[in-house]
Every structure is written in structure tokens, then in C-alpha cells.
Amino acid sequence: MSALSPALIEALYDRFGDRFSTSQPLREQHGRGESHHIAAIPDAIVFAENTEDVAETVRLCAAEGVPVVAFGAGTSLEGHLSAVRGGVSIDLSRMSQIVRISAEDLDCTVEAGVTREQLNAHLRDMGLFFPIDPGANASIGGMASTRASGTNAVRYGTMRENVLSLTVVLPSGQIIRTGGRARKSSAGYDLTRLFVGSEGTLGIITEVTLRLYGIPETTSAALCSFENVEQAVAAAIAVVQLGIPVARMELMDRGLIEAVNAYSNLSLKIEDTLAFEFHGSPASVQEQVEMVAGIVGDNGGKDFEWANTPEERNRLWKARHNAFYAVVSQRANAKGWSSDVCVPVSQLSACILDTRELLRSCSVPAAILGHVGDGNYHVVFAVDPTSQAELDEVAAINKKMVEYAISVDGTSTGEHGVGTGKIKYLRQEHGDAVDLMAVIKNAIDPKGIMNPGKILPNDVSPAV
Template identity: 55%
Template sequence: MNAPISHARLLPHVDQQEIPPALLQALQARFGQRLSTAMAVREQHGRDESPFAVPPPGAVLFAESTADVSDAVALCSQYRTPVIPYGAGSSIEGHLLAVRGGLSIDVNRMNRVLAVDADDLTVTVQPGVTRKQLNEAIRDTGLFFPIDPGADASLGGMSATRASGTNAVRYGTMRENVLALQVVTASGEVIRTGTRAKKSSAGYDLTRLFVGSEGTLGLITEVTLRVYPLPEAISAAVCSFPTIADAVQATIETIQLGVPIARVELIDANSVRMVNAHSKLALREEPMLLMEFHGSPAGVQEQAGTVQEIAAGHGGKAFEWATTPEERTRLWTARHNAYFAAVQSRPGCRSITTDTCVPISRLADCLLESVAEADASGIPYFLVGHVGDGNFHFGYLVDPANERECDRAEALNERLIARALAMEGTCTGEHGIGLHKMQFLEEEAGPGAVDMMRTIKRALDPHNILNPGKIFAD
């Protein structure tokens, strides 16, 4: 595990409180050995893939049911002690860090698929179920869950951060695919939002309120999701381009023509080089698009032919096609391993990762200006993007002990976000605000909207115990 960045400019305001001894005693009486205060366990639950250094939580509870979560939150509410939900630990924005101390509630043991309603194309799962686990469980039904953020994240965490990923250009994000939730509120009460019906106009849309709330309004203990029939035919391809500009223009033309492509991912030459070294591949070390087409055999063939023609018009070459699952997995290895390949390319580094998203018509301008700045900075970086929906990520690979390098990377991030906002985009397309994007939320949403968010937070969490210090300052 790489050392966390200790550079003060990257640290949020940390004001941790000790867990009251009486609360610890009450938690131990209720949960026994499933409550841990061991430093190794606390440290494991006090770090993620973000660049922040924060002391660990005061204790960790391994929850196994909604009743466990409810009882724990009720006790913490009684003692005004913070509660931080913990899933797969793959956050890169500091969502799970205990900046106010408190109890980390690990939901990984809540990992059952509760119901598969194949006729209605829905499933209900506990929050610790991961996307890969779900797809393995429903494979025999001929269904699949398409949201793929890259990491094998938990579905509770994906709901809490409104995640998306490689398939969003066709299937949408968690916002479109979460139908209903079971949530534990700040008082420990258990509520349900939404139904399995495809639509409803009954009252406020509480499901959408909790999706993307990052654990600050309630702890998700069940999720009902849309699933989809496995496509009759799937074809994947990689195509190299002379420049990033050529790859991006090919993507823009594909989307604007209305081609129903399922995935279109950009990997820059830096990323391809890092993945080749990491995974012992021999991909052309040029900007690359990875694409996938879903549908009937004839439909897939038509889509692929159209996109190949578009790509050729922008210098695309060296098409490599894959139709079997094994071939597709090999091609997608480059994308899924990009982050870890990049981090391992510079031993001891940490990645300061960006997450901007802009309207597709502004993608080329935003991306190319940002590439020029990153090249001029001298900081090693990698670039990947869900470019079909205008979302892309730089990972600036910094030496955590080099204050000047960290400053330059943060300055690059700030200029990138300013550029995206000026183009009517967003500071975060899928990772969430967490700690890293707090300063940009008001710039994007405006003070009135942020004040309304604070009002909702105070109403639902009056004692500020639910993942405090995230999204906006306390």
C-alpha cells in the first residue's frame, strides 16, 4: 500500500472526536466480537484511493443485517457520534475517511442477492454485493447489470456516489437504474423509498435524493435495481488513432449520428504504455478507443461497420475485433487495469484523479486544452475517459513527499474544473464530491442550491452524525 499524501494543502479540516466509553460499551454488548478497536482494522477502514491522510475511525463494526445498522446508528445518535459507511473501499474522493472520527460500519458481510424478479427485469440486493457478484448470480437467468465503474465496487457504494462507468453511454448511470432503496436514517429508523414499478409520481422522489448523497443523509441497506437481457450479440473492438484529437472527433461523430454504441472508451498513449508493461500486452502505444456493440447480430454488424467507417475518416487504424467473452475480456483488460498500471509505473506515487464531464460538443476543446497543460507541467499522468458521454479522467502521478509537485497537480485539477464549468459541464461526472471536490460544488451549483442542500442535511441529520465533513463543510 502506498503511503498517503501528507502534504498539508491536500488535507481537509480534521476535527476528530473520541468515541465515548459508554457508547463503546453499549456497542460491544450488542455486537460482541463484530465490533473492533484494533488499530490494524481501523487503519484498513480509514484509507481509500484518495490522496488524503486522515487518522482512522475510532472503531469498526461488521454489520450483517439492516437491524445491525439500525441499532448501531441509533446508539451513535444517542451519543452524537459520527457514523461512516464502508463498502469496497475503492473511493478516490475520500468518502469513507473519518474526518470527524466515529464508527465505521462495514457492510461487506451484507452481501446477499435477496430477490431476482426476471419477469420484471429487477433485482434486490444488500449493499455489500458487488457488481461482479451480482452478474455472476444472475448469469443463468439471461440477465445482466450493466453499470461498470471499473473497480469491483459494492452496489451500496455505487448508489451512494451515483456511479456510472463504461456502459453509461447506452444504459445510463446509477441514477437511472436504482428503482428503490431501504435506508437507515440518522435516528436509526428504517425507511423504504420507491417501488419495483417502472415509474411513479407519488410524492417527493426520495430514491433520487439518497442516490448520490454519499452517506450523508442515510445508510443504504437494500437496493432494488434494473437489470437487462443479455444482448443476443456482443462485439468489441479496439482502434488506434494518430492523435487524441482524431479519437475524440471520431467519438463525437459517432454519438451525434445516433449510433447506439454500448461502450466507447478513450485510453491515451501514456495509459497504453503503462498497461502494456503491467499486463504484458503488446497494444499499439497510440491513443486508442475501446468500443463495444450490443444487439442482434445484424444490428451489431451494422453499428460496427458505421463506426469503423467513421474512425477510418479520422485516421483510425489497426482495428482488432473480439466476439467471444475471452477475447472481449482480453481487450478490456487495458481499460480496467489502467489505474493500477499507472500507479505501479511510478513506485511510491499517488494519483490525484480528475472527473470532469462536459457536453459532447465541447469534449474536444476541453480535453485537448487539458492535455496540453498536463504535457507542459512535466508531471507524469495517464488519461482515460468514458468519452461517449463526455466524461474523462486525468490521473496525475505525484510524489507524496514533493510539495511543489502536489501543488502543480492540484493547480492542473483546478484549471481543468474551471474549464469544464465554463463549458457548462461538471466538476464530477461519477466519483462524487467527497472531500476533494467540496470547493468546486458552490462554483458549479451556486450558493442558493448549496444552501438548499445544507437545509436538507440539517433536516434529515440534525446532529450531523452521518458521514460528516463530506460534500460541503460542516
């Protein structure tokens, strides 16, 4: 771990005053996300309030080759926040200004620390919303950095499709903007897509320009239960293949339903379940519902249970978003291990059934859930972080899941990101393209100070 020099500590304190801290509790808080990954704490914290604060911190750290790690809401699941080589954690949570909104153009610009719930609360009275919903109340900057998606991705896409441009602080401290507000451009390299999903390894995102959408005229949600997960997945695949524009289509296996009932005080049928949400005009929603009901019935689904009022829908989706915590709460002092893979929809049934078999002999609580409309599913495990046997067991299951997904042209992570947790699979998935990624990393960050130890395997990462 790197130790900050007295000169750097003095320079940061002179610049930021009480917004610079070496407090042990704060450092521990900033060295981990929400999952089982072991914390690696930074040497200091800087609380940035604007882009220039971030740039100045990076300039001071770059001069001494000190690593910097961006911190948003702390909700990451794959070890993105761990300061594996020490350095300075730049906390962006105070950068919470909504810079501008254009209802006419259906876009907005926000600082990186704005959370998705904060943004949607601000937009509601304008009849607008931002649909990307990873579940956690994540920061927009963090969502862009990990290329997040979530329950609405089947209709509205992911952060990749919904980010128009970025303001980024490069490893030198230089500030750039990666694009404009035009909906398309052929001018130059697509730098926005380069930084979206780069997990802070190429630069720190400080502002994000986003696409917005009108709040649907009609919204309806329903649950449908099945006797087995094969039927549920078959129904989901049929909905996708017929091009029905459902807004949400979520799989929750019976183990998850049982955990969610206990955690959220619900009484859902303990069966493999699909949850749907439909957006549009009254006529289009009715058409979607009728088509989906027919497909569900053909695949053994039972009667829909409707959640039509806002309160009922919010309760349903809050319970789904709390799935991670519901599984973890099944045992005392557990930590969550959440793995996600994404495969072509045609391969989804085989992959989930293979995972189901892997879980039959698993000794720890586990559940399957997923955004099955786009081939992305998750397994959440509740592990004892002090038990190496449990960690090894879950790691072996995770490895088989990932390798199966890659073998059918899928990916090791559909939305959580690589962080430290999926590094070992990057070359298996991308082959020699990993070497090109390293060239890009080395060109932009030759000192290797931007969130080192993430995404790229050690054999191609630049030395510090």
C-alpha cells in the same frame, strides 16, 4: 477527532461482540480509499450483517452525537471514507445477500455489500446482467451512494437511471424504503434520487433494488488507433451525434496505452485509441460496426483490431479497468490521484485538448482516459504522497481542469463523487443551490453525524 465514551463502547460491544473493533490496523484500513487522500481513521468499526445492525449502531451513535461513516469495498477515489471527525465506521461488506431476482420484471434486490462482480456472476446463468461497470469491483451500496457509472453508461445509463428503490437507515436510526418496483410513479417526492449520490451524508443505504438487462445475443469489441487525440475525440463525438447505440466507447491516450501494455502484458499500438463494444442481434451489431467504421475512417482512424472471443474481450476490458493501477505502477511507492470531469459532448474536444496542454509540462506520470460517449473523462496521476511540490502541482492542474469544465456548463465530477476532494468546487458549480442542499442536510441530519465533512463546504455544514 471525537473519542467514544466508555458507555458507547460498552453498548456497541454488548450488541456486536467480536463484530465491534477498535483495532488500530482495522481502523487505518477503514479510514481511506484507493487514492492519494490522507487517511482519517475512525475510532471504531462495526461489521454489520443486516439492516437492523446498521440501524442499532446509528441509534447508539446518534444518542451521543457520534459520527458514522459507511464502508463498502473501499474503492472510492475522493476521500469519501475518511473519518474526518472520528466516530464509527459501519462496514457493510458482510451484507452480501442477493435478496431476490425477478427475471420476468428484469429487476432484483440486493444488500448493500453485494459487489457488481458477485451480482453478475449470480445472474449469468439466468441470461441477465447488471451493466453499470465503474471498473473497480465496487459494492452496490457504494455505487448507489456515489451515483457511479462507468464504461457502459453511454448505452445503459448510470446508477441514477438503474436504481428503482432503496432501503435507507436515517440519522435517527429509523428505517425507510424510498419506493417500489414500478417503473414509474408520480406519488410523492423522489426520495430514491435524493439518496442516490448523497455519499452517506443523509443516510446509510442497506438494500438496493436494481434494473436488470438481458445478456446481448451478440457482443463484439474492437480497438482503433489515431495519430492524435483530436481525431479520436472527433470520431467519438460523431458516433454520439448520429445516435449509434454503442455499448462502450472509451478513450485511452498513448501514455495510458504504454502504461497498460507494461502493466497487463499487452502489445497494443502506442497511439491515441478508442475502444468500442457493440451489443445486440447479429444484424444490429453488424450495422453498428459498419457505421462506426465509416466514421472512424473519416476521422483518420486506422484499422480495427477485433476482440471477439469472451477471453479477448475480458482481457481488453480488464486492461482498461486496471488503467488506474497501470499509471500508478510506473513509479515506486506512488499513490494515484484520479480526477474526473464531465462536459456537454460538444465541448469535449476543447476540454480534452486543454487538459492535454496542461499535462505537457507535468512532472509526474499522467494519462487521459474517459467514457467519451457521455462527455466524461479522467486524468490519472502517479504522485509521491510525501512531496508537497508534486501534490501542489497536480492540484493546480486539477483546479484548471475542473474550472474549465464548469465554465462550459459541465461538472466537477462525472462519477467519482464529491467526497472531500471536490468540495471546494461545489458552490462554483451550483451557486446558491448549495444553500438548499444544506437545508436538506440539516433537516434530515440535524446533529451532522452522517459522514460529516463530505460534499458540503464548511460554511454550510451543520456543526457537530
